[in-house]
Amino acid sequence: MKKILLLLAGVLCMLLGLFFAIIPGPSLIFFMAGLLCFSFDYPKARHYLGLCQKALTKSCRYLDKKLAR
Secondary structure, eight states, X not given: OHHHHHHHHHHHHHHHHHHHHHSSSOHHXXXXXXXXXXXXXXXXXXXXXXXXXXXXXXXXXXXXXXHTO
């Protein structure tokens, strides 16, 4: 039952992420939440979640440096 709920939550988050990619909104947050839900059962999703986390960390550091000036 837990696996089914996680998969449904992952699908819902991915669909919301796609929706907010078209209409302005927090699409990255929903994509990351969907990957998090999928990462419990699928190792490839865990890999992509790690890549997204590294990319967001790098971009946040870049913005911090630019805004600190």
